[in-house]
Amino acid sequence: MISFKSPRAVFILLLLLSGTLCTASLIPFMGVYIVEVLGKDPWLISIYAMLTLSLTVVVNRIYGEWIDNGRRIAPLILTSILAFGFALSVMLVFETYVVLIIICAPCFALSNAAVSTMYSFGRLSAEQNAWDIARYNSYLRATTSLGWMIAPAVTFLIAGAFGARYVMISALVLTAVWATLWWKVMPSDFVKQSRIKDPSTDVGSLSDNAKAMWTAAGVCLLFSLAHSATTSSLPLFYIREAGLPVYAAGLSFSIKTFIEILAILSTPWLITNLGVRRCLGVAAVVAISAFITLANVQSLSHLVIGASLEGLYYGIFAAVGLLYIQSFAGDRLGRATSLYMNSLYIGGLIASPMMGLVAQFSGFRTVILLSTVWATLALLVLIVSGRNQTRLS
Structure with missing residues (x-):
């Protein structure tokens, strides 16, 4: 069973929620940003989306291999947080499509990889703390869905009331919360523990x-x-x-x-x-x-x-x-x-x-x-x- 008397299980979910709120606040809004703010044709949304998703797939694969090879997970999540914050800062300064493609898209790909990394962190934490794996995995997925239920609605509410610039500013505030939770929650030396190999495994x-x-x-x-x-x-x-x-x-x-x-x-x-x-x-x-x-x-x-x-x-x-x-x-x-x-x-x-x-x-x-x-x-x-x-x- 999962003991929520220990704060670790809850804090891991909060770390995931903060990261999901950050990424989910921007992903649905980018189409509106490209067309309405940058004044570009709608087909350019597809170019941005395909580039970002393709890079995310690559980063996910690399991060997954690193985790399996015993790399520390904390720096991977921190890289995602810093990349997200940097991309937002760049968008606030440079409102151009070229900058969005060259600088922001790769950074957002790095930040998107945080979800997969935090799933691995949550699953490994469940194993190491003897939590019910199926139950804790369900909490991880429910937390992600909760973030997606909240963030897009709030983002478009902010955009309608105050403008696109305040969407970026509010996302930066969320990034600061994400970074703070990472600092409080994430053990700097957390790695995947090597399992004893079964000699019968061929x-x-x-x-x-x-x-x-x-x-x-x-x-x-x-x-x-x-x-x-x-x-x-x-x-x-x-x-x-x-x-x-x-x-x-x-x-x-x-x-x-x-x-x-x-x-x-x-x-x-x-x-x-x-x-x-x-x-x-x-x-x-x-x-x-x-x-x-x-x-x-x-x-x-x-x-x-x-x-x-x-x-x-x-x-x-x-x-x-x-x-x-x-x-x-x-x-x-x-x-x-x-x-x-x-x-x-x-x-x-x-x-x-x-x-x-x-x-x-x-x-x-x-x-x-x-x-x-x-x-x-x-x-x-x-x-x-x-x-x-x-x-x-």
Whole structure:
């Protein structure tokens, strides 16, 4: 069990929350910043997003390898904090797209890698303190969702009331909080402890684990592709094709995130009763139902049902997907965690241009219905790979 009488477990979650609030306050706002503040064409948003996501994938992989090789985790998180603060300072001084691409995008990629690094830190802390791993992982994911539920709404509220410049200033204040928590919470010498190797472990079993881990990453990629494409399409689908009021998108997001957090917190019970792989199977089935429901929304009551199903499936996936990949990690927890995060980023990277292309020729409803294909493929991969037993270490 997790003892919250000791402040360590709570402070780790606060460290993650502060980092998530920082990154989540900027990521959704960058499109508005590029178009409205810098006065650039919307297609330049894609250039910035693709560059930042691609660099994030690379940094995640490097950080994961360093963690597995026994590097201290504290300097990695500090680098992310400093990079985020530096990028914000540069944006306050230089309001140009070239500077955003050359200086800020790489810095934001470094800061984005903090989430994966803090997931590894949280999981390793759970192992070293004998906490319930599944339960603490669910707390980590719920904390991330909480940050995403709060930060974008506050960011756009600040932007509407005071202007884009104050978004950067408020994010800098959050960065100072993040840095303070890092100084208070993060042990400077914390590293991944080496495990005693099992003499029976041979090259063949390690190869099997690697294949299983990549298969698990493929499942997460399919979930991410479905989720990203649907999330990008829903606001315009609600307004243009379903004929709902403008506030429908915000209502849907709030309901989805609220149910998502509840679902994440319920996953330890689900894992105990169903196991990790079956939980993902349940998430895939619920996802298919959610996409069909959302694609046929015609009223706010239908929206509530669809958004609730969306939050339910994604909450289960968000908590269990990380455990699923980590269960094949062996002694490569950092690599597994970065692989999980990269599958989410790559899914989003693929989904954006795909969504635009499909919506251009067939509408946003088709994009949502197409997500049922990705969820079905994820379910089929889970069924086919079911012979590999998921192990929670």
